[in-house]
Amino acid sequence: MKALVTGGAGFIGSNVCKKLLENGDDFIVVDSLVTGYAENLQFCDSDRLHRVDIRDRERLAQLFQGIDTVFHLAASVGNKRSIDAPHFDAEINVLGTVTVMELARQAGVKRVVVSSSAGTFGELKTLPISENHAVEPDTPYGASKLFKEKFCLSYGNLYDMDVVALRYFNVYGPNQRFDAYGNVIPIFAYKLLRGEKLKIYGDGNQTRDFIHVDDVSRANYLAASVDGANGAFNLGSGTRITINELVDILQKISGLKADIEYVSRRPGDVMHSMADISKIRDMLGFRVSVDITDGLIEYIEWLKFEIDR
Numbered sequence: 001m002k003a004l005v006t007g008g009a010g011f012i013g014s015n016v017c018k019k020l021l022e023n024g025d026d027f028i029v030v031d032s033l034v035t036g037y038a039e040n041l042q043f044c045d046s047d048r049l050h051r052v053d054i055r056d057r058e059r060l061a062q063l064f065q066g067i068d069t070v071f072h073l074a075a076s077v078g079n080k081r082s083i084d085a086p087h088f089d090a091e092i093n094v095l096g097t098v099t100v101m102e103l104a105r106q107a108g109v110k111r112v113v114v115s116s117s118a119g120t121f122g123e124l125k126t127l128p129i130s131e132n133h134a135v136e137p138d139t140p141y142g143a144s145k146l147f148k149e150k151f152c153l154s155y156g157n158l159y160d161m162d163v164v165a166l167r168y169f170n171v172y173g174p175n176q177r178f179d180a181y182g183n184v185i186p187i188f189a190y191k192l193l194r195g196e197k198l199k200i201y202g203d204g205n206q207t208r209d210f211i212h213v214d215d216v217s218r219a220n221y222l223a224a225s226v227d228g229a230n231g232a233f234n235l236g237s238g239t240r241i242t243i244n245e246l247v248d249i250l251q252k253i254s255g256l257k258a259d260i261e262y263v264s265r266r267p268g269d270v271m272h273s274m275a276d277i278s279k280i281r282d283m284l285g286f287r288v289s290v291d292i293t294d295g296l297i298e299y300i301e302w303l304k305f306e307i308d309r
């Protein structure tokens, strides 16, 4: 495979690149470094990274030569960011996606794996959430991710191209920095290690489905390798824990006592979330391999190293 990874210097993208390198595949990265870091790619040659914005059609077009597979991860990420700056969110997630897909089509790309989000579902109506659950996003981010997914899938229908959209639930793991867009694990782990107060929105009984980034990068690879794979797939662990339980695990692992403040719920936050992952298991052969406690032990170690350097 000769892959182009948009957003490859970001948290999940850099882990996808690592998987490509491990499997001996050739790849290049397109990333504006707005939230990504060149150092996330220190395991590979620096000339693979092209500091290009996906909205820059001309510069991007030059990079598509010889590419057969695209992993499209670049995005403006997060509910809060999209509420604060909806135009910016749409420019990247909507218009940027149109540019990436048009260039992929023109270059004769055969396969696209696009990072979608459980944010496309909105408030939960049934649990676990299957791919057939209603998609009624509550935020501009959820809506732009839904556009992104549907737009990419439409190219799979129209052209000679296999397109897989992976709807990630809550992803965590190495390269996820504490200044990330409001993801609970990096924020809580960072604050706990620094002795700062943890703010829990609501009573802490809301649930989330956390999946380790190793599993997410493996699923991306499967989506690009399984013959004839097409369509939208949930990608979570298929389990859920409450935010209070998450804090308990973090306290046990670190041996530290958290200073917790409960505050009112935030707009756009769903109460419960858990993926039905039978489709990705049956059609792509995906299995979850990282248990939450083991994953958090590894993450805390990574974060301690990051804080100390």
Ligand SMILES: NC(=O)c1ccc[n+]([C@@H]2O[C@H](COP(=O)([O-])OP(=O)(O)OC[C@H]3O[C@@H](n4cnc5c(N)ncnc54)[C@H](O)[C@@H]3O)[C@@H](O)[C@H]2O)c1
Pocket (backbone or CB within 6 Å): 006, 007, 008, 009, 010, 011, 012, 013, 030, 031, 032, 033, 034, 035, 036, 037, 052, 053, 054, 055, 072, 073, 074, 075, 076, 077, 078, 092, 096, 115, 116, 117, 118, 145, 167, 168, 169, 170, 171, 172, 183
């Ligand atoms: N982390 C999660 O839990 C989660 C959950 C659901 C979906 N996702 C999706 O996964 C993908 C990766 O997210 P992440 O968590 O790694 O976030 P991230 O911010 O670390 O990665 C996004 C990357 O895209 C790059 N980027 C942003 N705008 C760009 C542009 N205009 N041109 C080129 N590059 C640009 C950033 O610099 C960054 O490296 C995103 O599409 C996101 O919506 C993530």
